[in-house]
Amino acid sequence: MTIDTASAAASPLPSYLERIRRFPAIRDRNDIEVIEATPWTSLELPDSTLELIQISARRRPDATALRFVMDATAQQQGQRYTYAEFLARVVQAANAFHRLGVDADDVVSFLLPSLPQTHFTLWGGEAAGVVNPINPMLEPEHIAGIMNAAGTRVLVALAPFPGSDIWDKVEAIKDRVPSLEKVLYVDAARFLGDDEARALRERLPLPDAADWCEDFDRCLDRAPADRLINERRIHPEERASLFHTGGTTGLPKLAPHSHANEVANAAMMQMLFRHREDAVILCGLPLFHVNAVLITGLVPLMIGAEILLATPGGFRSPGLVDNFWSLVERHRVSFFSAVPAIFSRLLEVPFGDAEVSSLESALSGGAPLPRAVHGHFEELTGISLIEGFGMTEGTCGSMANPLAGERRTGSVGLALPYTGARVVALDDQGRYLHDCAVNEIGTLLIRGPNVFDGYSRPEQNRDIWVEDGWFNTGDLARQDADGYLWITGRAKDLxxxxxxxxxxxxxxxxxxxxxxxxxxxxxxxxxxxxxxxxxxxxxxxxxxxxxxxxxxxxxxxxxxxxxxxxxxxxxxxxxxxxxxxxxFKPALRQDAVTRVYGEIANAELGPGVARITACQDATLGLVAEIRVPGDVDLSSLKARLEAFPIPCRWRQAS
Missing domain, CATH: 3.30.300.30 (ANL, C-terminal domain)
Incomplete structure (x- = not known):
């Protein structure tokens, strides 16, 4: 497979992006029905993530694909990679992995912070074989368990670096994964100034050259950049990635994604957000997480936009949140994705004189978004803050509030185009009984081209399917009359x-x-x-x-x-x-709510003034009922509790 970007300057918009551009902006279910009237197969999406990147590089070779900022407090523009350069490095990574023995079914795992090399590993790993992102904050025994479950052949990991224990973990696990043949280390000191890098390596030398490890970038430098040396033609149904999901006890649970899953989910998210090709999409979440990989990774790569990789630690890096608004101004950021805790922290950071009019929208996921945070953030920034729902088994996103329509705080919105979502009643054995009525709580099922086909271990697939192709998310939900979905609990107890x-x-x-x-x-x-x-x-x-x-x-x-x-x-x-x-965990969750809210009520109103009980509401799910005397001023207590995810039902004696 030869990689050609030379004739790219005048390349027209590919047919799938042209179709998405012509779709209506999503305001309600009617717009989704209009979109879905176009058969999915007629979109003619790329067969693989590599082909997706190749098309963007052919069309926009000199545009910025990736910009990496090492330090959020610095004023530099960061390390820039054009689409032609980005694709070349991805192809070199694929070829380097192939030379190390990685074929279509072999696994490349990585333990990396957010670096350009992480992207090269991601997409190069998928082009050569199967990539397996691993949370580097896990303990060594769990990392080894994931790698053994995946059958890792090559591991890419951060070389010794201040504040990181990744290489210590590599040393601890390298002899505990029998399938592991090579470790490639990434030297992040290359992004420092020469003097600083030299001093760092005097204190923390790179690993000694050995049969089991070598430098990642030097390995890539020796590989061709213009073609895949294995001449692989990737088919949509072939496995692209293995993401660890769930807990860390027992056998690791790995969710495989096909190339078709990942490309499909990127297309669905673009139908929602409708980013322009001059968008700058900030990635602050870790690249072992599907949100960072898909929403602030593959989506901008699909449309030829710019990824701003904001420091190795992303939102965990000291200084990123404190300097967020100046970073938005400097790089003209138009979109970012984060968890609710980050939006809450950003509310505490003053704008100063930063000019942030480039910022148009943001996505919140991973946990319920408190109502007060949602409202205050939109009021402060003037942007649309979209709350959505996704899971690793659905590649990433499955539903979201409509960007162009009504955003209902507390709801995870409408099912994305071409994604099926149902709320159903199941019996004690998890068998289908009937679809739930409007606002009736039941189990949430999803189906669509973004949904995986089962965990890598067959024994972990018992009871995950309800009827043909409908995945049991394990979440409890209700759907209102307009199709908005509301998560009311989690059957899985995560x-x-x-x-x-x-x-x-x-x-x-x-x-x-x-x-x-x-x-x-x-x-x-x-x-x-x-x-x-x-x-x-x-x-x-x-x-x-x-x-x-x-x-x-x-x-x-x-x-x-x-x-x-x-x-x-x-x-x-x-x-x-x-x-x-x-x-009976519902009783314990209710007790936990009562304890937390009771402690706050005692602090705000005085001991014993408020009587608090938590209960299950047929429509809202878990709620806190708060009873107080009629002469009590509730303003301070309400302000405190509005920030919490569990809603309150107030009862004040007359």
């Missing part, structure tokens, strides 16, 4: 902390290792900053004594994922159970 999924089982397993614990259950408690924080409830073995501090110390010692360490562990006489002896 705790979502600022967009990060925490498996409660890992917390429970750790607590069960304590000799005093008889039963343990972990749930999320509401948090105004990150949506949910993990907490746990335990009952004790007869005649055993232990306190909360002892149990918290135990969790700190036995939980590899630090984000999963509970913020509280409450000891009960007994854990609530269902009639068949299962832990």
């Amino acid at each position: 705790i979502i902390r600022g967009g990060h999924n925490i498996d409660p089982q890992m917390i429970e397993d750790a607590l069960y290792r304590h000799p005093a614990v008889q039963m343990a259950a972990a749930v999320g408690k509401p948090c105004e900053r990150v949506g949910e924080l993990p907490v746990a409830y335990v009952s004790l073995q007869p005649n055993r004594q232990v306190n909360e501090d002892d149990l918290l110390s135990h969790c700190q010692a036995h939980l590899a994922e630090k984000a999963a360490i509970p913020k509280n562990i409450w000891i009960l006489d007994s854990i609530p159970l269902t009639a068949v002896g299962k832990v």
